[in-house]
Each structure stands twice: as structure tokens, then as C-alpha cells.
Amino acid sequence: MRRKFQVHILGSSAATPTSLRHTTSQVLAYNNKYFLLDCGEGTQMQMRRLKLPMMKIDHIFISHLHGDHYLGLPGLLFSLHLLGRKKDLHVYAPAGMQQIIEVQFTLSQLVPMYKVTFHELTAGGQQIYEDRYLTVETMEMEHRIQAFGFLIKEKEMNRNLRKESILKYKIPREQMAAIKDGADLLRSGGKTIPNHEITEAPPPPRSYAFCSDTSYTEKFLNQIKGADLLYHEATFLHDKAAIAAEKTHSTTIEAATLAQKAGVKQLLLGHYSARYNDLELFTEEARQVFPNTLLAEEGKVIKVGEE
Amino acid sequence: MRRKFQVHILGSSAATPTSLRHTTSQVLAYNNKYFLLDCGEGTQMQMRRLKLPMMKIDHIFISHLHGDHYLGLPGLLFSLHLLGRKKDLHVYAPAGMQQIIEVQFTLSQLVPMYKVTFHELTAGGQQIYEDRYLTVETMEMEHRIQAFGFLIKEKEMNRNLRKESILKYKIPREQMAAIKDGADLLRSGGKTIPNHEITEAPPPPRSYAFCSDTSYTEKFLNQIKGADLLYHEATFLHDKAAIAAEKTHSTTIEAATLAQKAGVKQLLLGHYSARYNDLELFTEEARQVFPNTLLAEEGKVIKVGEE
Numbered sequence: 001m002r003r004k005f006q007v008h009i010l011g012s013s014a015a016t017p018t019s020l021r022h023t024t025s026q027v028l029a030y031n032n033k034y035f036l037l038d039c040g041e042g043t044q045m046q047m048r049r050l051k052l053p054m055m056k057i058d059h060i061f062i063s064h065l066h067g068d069h070y071l072g073l074p075g076l077l078f079s080l081h082l083l084g085r086k087k088d089l090h091v092y093a094p095a096g097m098q099q100i101i102e103v104q105f106t107l108s109q110l111v112p113m114y115k116v117t118f119h120e121l122t123a124g125g126q127q128i129y130e131d132r133y134l135t136v137e138t139m140e141m142e143h144r145i146q147a148f149g150f151l152i153k154e155k156e157m158n159r160n161l162r163k164e165s166i167l168k169y170k171i172p173r174e175q176m177a178a179i180k181d182g183a184d185l186l187r188s189g190g191k192t193i194p195n196h197e198i199t200e201a202p203p204p205p206r207s208y209a210f211c212s213d214t215s216y217t218e219k220f221l222n223q224i225k226g227a228d229l230l231y232h233e234a235t236f237l238h239d240k241a242a243i244a245a246e247k248t249h250s251t252t253i254e255a256a257t258l259a260q261k262a263g264v265k266q267l268l269l270g271h272y273s274a275r276y277n278d279l280e281l282f283t284e285e286a287r288q289v290f291p292n293t294l295l296a297e298e299g300k301v302i303k304v305g306e307e
Numbered sequence: 308m309r310r311k312f313q314v315h316i317l318g319s320s321a322a323t324p325t326s327l328r329h330t331t332s333q334v335l336a337y338n339n340k341y342f343l344l345d346c347g348e349g350t351q352m353q354m355r356r357l358k359l360p361m362m363k364i365d366h367i368f369i370s371h372l373h374g375d376h377y378l379g380l381p382g383l384l385f386s387l388h389l390l391g392r393k394k395d396l397h398v399y400a401p402a403g404m405q406q407i408i409e410v411q412f413t414l415s416q417l418v419p420m421y422k423v424t425f426h427e428l429t430a431g432g433q434q435i436y437e438d439r440y441l442t443v444e445t446m447e448m449e450h451r452i453q454a455f456g457f458l459i460k461e462k463e464m465n466r467n468l469r470k471e472s473i474l475k476y477k478i479p480r481e482q483m484a485a486i487k488d489g490a491d492l493l494r495s496g497g498k499t500i501p502n503h504e505i506t507e508a509p510p511p512p513r514s515y516a517f518c519s520d521t522s523y524t525e526k527f528l529n530q531i532k533g534a535d536l537l538y539h540e541a542t543f544l545h546d547k548a549a550i551a552a553e554k555t556h557s558t559t560i561e562a563a564t565l566a567q568k569a570g571v572k573q574l575l576l577g578h579y580s581a582r583y584n585d586l587e588l589f590t591e592e593a594r595q596v597f598p599n600t601l602l603a604e605e606g607k608v609i610k611v612g613e614e
């Protein structure tokens with residue numbers, strides 16, 4: 001069984017919420033860890049409604065300082081304090097996020113019981129997070145203000161020992177770790193069995209690229225090549241391409257074109273302008289260019305690497 | 308027909324929202340005007356859901372700078388800009404609100420298309436708003452940080468001319484305004500008809516007192532005497548009176564006691580701790596002291612002065 005790697009959609013609306021759609025926020029669940037990607041107004045309520053464990057979020061990534069991507073953060077941080085959090089929390093965001101949060105903690109005369117570390121994002125695609133299984137790197141969006149995407153990549157796994165080889169060669173426990181790392185099996189008498197005969201390749205590492213907000217750009221095309229899942233904003237249908245460009249947003253066709261050029265496996269659209277009620281048109285248009293396209297919708301869960 | 312004077316409940320939860328309850332926010336609708344009392348996270352979504360006209364809000368009153376009472380304000384102000392508002396907006400709030408808003412407008416590189424005037428609330432009960440029909444004055448709450456209540460009072464109306472007197476005395480149009488103001492009717496030959504014989508008293512002016520957050524205090528008792536509707540926070544049931552006092556909040560019995568001492572006509576409870584699911588207990592307890600007690604609940608509309 002592969003480790004859990006899935007995206008929960010908390011909000012899919014651009015700029016202003018509608019009566020049905022929240023602004024941008026996603027929870028990425030990997031194994032038993034939870035990451036937050038953007039935090040629009042009402043994110044803490046959405047986490048409660050969708051039964052996502054607020055207290056298990058240790059890392060929050062904020063793409064840019066437009067309200068629809070961060071306005072839920074102060075409330076979430078206040079609530080974590082009120083709920084008794086003690087564990088450190090990390091916020092990765094453009095310069096200014098710390099000031100927005102700290103002025104509010106100061107004015108409410110509240111000293112959080114847990115430590116918040118702000119990691120200021122800087123230009124250029126950079127690795128900003130690493131743990132045993134994952135890395136997160138930034139991508140540079142093309143937007144009215146500095147904006148970042150986030151590429152979450154599973155690390156290359158070790159090779160797996162074949163069960164039948166363990167039995168056949170009676171592989172000693174003390175050699176197993178080295179063999180998984182690529183070493184050959186050393187047998188008594190100085191003989192060796194080549195690694196590839198006793199191991200098999202691990203499943204290919206999976207990746208999720210979160211790209212919002214941006215106009216059409218190929219600046220980060222190399223980073224997202226072959227990604228399992230690409231979330232790309234599609235604020236407008238393609239007849240509004242001129243408005244999209246003017247507002248530094250993208251259309252369905254533009255998102256799909258990038259997905260196709262990058263050879264990703266699946267495309268997830270979101271960040272729909274409040275003017276649209278019928279989202280079916282978004283998939284219809286995008287699928288003309290890139291058939292494997294899904295819609296981000298509140299409450300939906302998408303498994304990365306499973307089509 | 309009397310002018311519309313009603314309170315719409317947008318949020319009734321204390322401190323942290325629950326999956327069903329939003330944090331504090333109320334819309335006061337008077338005649339064709341709309342006022343916002345507090346603005347917890349998600350207020351703009353609640354206004355959409357409850358079909359309240361966001362663009363018609365010209366005056367926003369913020370009781371204090373705890374997140375559950377103002378976190379929806381930045382998003383509301385951003386949205387008003389995005390929706391094309393041009394009309395001036397007034398925000399009445401404790402010192403610091405302006406800084407919280409302005410740092411966010413600056414960092415998002417957004418210059419609102421409308422003017423926001425911040426009116427800084429200062430200690431002591433003071434009149435902060437007046438129009439043709441209403442005044443709003445502050446009340447001093449007793450809370451961990453400086454907090455204000457708001458007393459919305461209808462002005463004393465002019466006396467009404469009795470229809471039968473108009474006919475009987477053939478009251479000339481040019482005297483009517485003076486008579487409504489209290490003058491006697493001047494007749495030819497120097498005779499007068501006393502005002503009270505030709506006019507009748509207007510209906511008594513109505514008032515709404517919004518008191519949140521506060522521990523039990525009689526500091527503003529004189530201001531709310533005889534109010535038609537008193538909203539008073541009741542964060543806890545009365546078995547938690549010690550916790551309420553420690554956190555500078557109130558219980559059901561405390562809210563009801565104040566309502567009873569002030570001789571108000573109706574009590575509206577709200578600001579319930581997230582720990583409570585069953586709110587029936589709140590009315591049960593309060594009604595032991597003050598029978599005419601209602602619960603604030605999302606979507607409810609309460610007419611001021613109608614029991």
C-alpha cells in the first residue's frame with residue numbers, strides 16, 4: 001500500500017466568495033501529516049465542516065498577499081491558541097505576512113502559547129521544506145503582486161527487497177539496509193549477487209504542483225514536467241482571455257495548454273470568478289486541450305497519482 | 308405603519324466558530340438603512356447567504372479587537388472594493404482597527420475606490436452617530452481589553468396631527484410643521500387651540516442595546532433602562548460562573564439579571580461558547596430570571612419593539 005497523498009479542496013472561489021464557494025484553501029494530507037496550501041477567509045470553518053484535523057497542521061504555505069489567499073490565517077492562528085496548541089507552527093509566505101499577523105496578536109493583547117516561525121519566500125524556485133518523505137519548492141507565478149506556487153514532491157524511495165530473494169539467499173538482516181540503498185549482496189566466500197537481481201524498483205515518486213494565482217507563463221514549466229497532479233488557476237472561461245491577461249489570471253484553455261506542454265498526468269482547475277455558476281463549461285473547454293481535467297470543488301478529495 | 312427596525316443574526320459563537328455557528332456579527336436594518344454590529348470571520352459570506360445587501364452598509368461598529376468580533380472586516384472591505392463601491396464607508400472601532408486594515412491594503416497593493424473613515428472609540432458612553440431618525444451611543448463593557456457596546460436609539464418623533472382636528476379647525480398648511488413641533492393652533496381673532504387637543508403623541512421611540520463582550524457589570528445600566536431589546540452576551544451557562552468571571556464573560560443568569568434590573572422589554576442571548584451544542588438550556592436558565600428571553604441564532608430576525 002502506498003502512503004496517503006491527497007488534496008482536500010476547502011475553497012475554489014476567486015477574489016470574493018460566493019454563497020456556495022469559499023476562497024482558495026487546500027489541505028494536503030501525506031501519510032499522517034497535514035499541510036495547508038493558502039488560507040482564504042473561513043478556512044477554519046471549512047476544516048471543521050470537512051472534519052480535517054486543525055491541530056495537526058504544522059506547515060502553512062501562503063502563495064501571495066491577496067486577501068482571498070490569506071484572510072483565514074489570523075483566525076486560524078487565534079483558534080489554535082484558544083484550543084491549547086503548544087506545538088511549533090511554520091508559515092511560509094511572502095514578506096509582510098508576519099507583520100499582518102503580529103499587529104493583530106499585539107492589538108488583541110494575545111501571546112500565543114505556541115511558537116510561529118515565519119519563513120519569508122524569496123524570488124526564484126527554491127526548496128523551502130524537507131522531511132523524510134517530501135520536499136516542497138517554490139515556483140514563481142506571474143501575477144500583479146509577487147506570488148508563488150508550491151511543488152510538493154515525494155522523495156525517491158529506496159529499492160525494495162524481493163521476498164523470494166530473501167528466502168532464496170537467506171539475506172542477513174544486517175545487510176538489508178545497505179541493499180535497499182543499492183549495495184550488492186555479499187555472500188560467504190567473497191561472492192556477490194548484484195543488487196538488481198534481489199531488489200525491485202520502488203514506485204515512481206509522486207508530485208503535486210499548486211499554481212495560483214498566475215497569468216499564462218512557462219516560467220515554471222520545467223519544474224512541473226511530468227507532475228502527477230497540476231492544480232492551475234482558471235479564473236475565466238477562454239472567451240475572457242483578454243480580461244484574464246489584464247488581471248494577470250488564466251483561462252481554462254491556458255491552464256490546459258500548460259498541463260499538456262508539461263506532460264502532467266492530471267489537471268485540477270480552480271479559482272473560478274464569482275460570475276460563473278455553471279462550472280461544467282470549465283471542464284468542457286479545458287478537456288478540448290487536456291482530457292484528464294478535474295474541477296476543484298468544496299469538499300472534493302483528489303488522490304495524487306491515481307487517475 | 309412603523310418604520311422597519313430589526314436585527315439580523317449572522318453569527319452567535321464565542322471566540323472560535325463551530326461547524327454550525329459563526330462568530331459575532333449582526334445587521335441592524337432601520338427603514339432602508341443597514342448597519343453592521345461586529346464583523347466576525349465569514350461575515351461577508353453570511354450576508355450573501357442571508358441575502359443582506361452588502362453594498363448598502365455605510366456604517367460598521369466594531370465592539371473590540373478580539374478576532375471573533377472583527378476578522379471579517381478586511382475581507383468585507385476588499386470585496387466592497389472589488390464589487391465597485393464608490394460610496395464613503397464609516398468604521399467605528401477602538402484604536403488599532405485602522406492599522407490592521409491599512410497594513411493589509413498596503414501589502415496587497417490595493418487602493419480602495421471608496422473612502423473609509425475610521426472613528427476611534429474612546430472611553431465613556433458617547434454619542435458617535437446621528438441621522439434623521441437614530442442616534443448611536445457607546446457603552447463601556449467590562450472586558451479583558453477595551454470593549455464597547457452600542458445603544459441604538461430612535462429619536463423622539465414629532466406629535467401627529469389628529470385627522471379630525473385638521474377637518475374641524477381647517478388647520479392651514481403653513482401652521483402644520485409648528486403644531487407637530489408642539490405649538491398651539493392660532494386662529495383668527497387671536498384665539499388659540501392648545502396643542503394637546505389637536506395632536507396625539509407619537510409611538511414611543513424604540514431602542515436596541517448591543518452588549519458584547521462583558522462580564523456582569525452595572526456600569527451601563529442607566530443607559531439601557533427600558534430598552535426594547537437588549538442583546539447581552541451569555542458565553543456560559545450559570546454553573547460556569549467562575550470561569551465566566553475569570554474570562555470576563557457573562558452567564559445566562561447574569562445577562563437575565565441585568566435585563567431584569569434594567570427593565571428592558573426583551574432579552575436576546577448570544578456569544579455561546581463552542582462547548583455547547585444544546586442552546587435550549589440557555590433560554591431555560593435565563594427565563595427563570597427574565598421570562599422574555601430569546602436566543603440569537605444564525606439567520607434569525609428580531610423586530611425591535613415587537614414582542
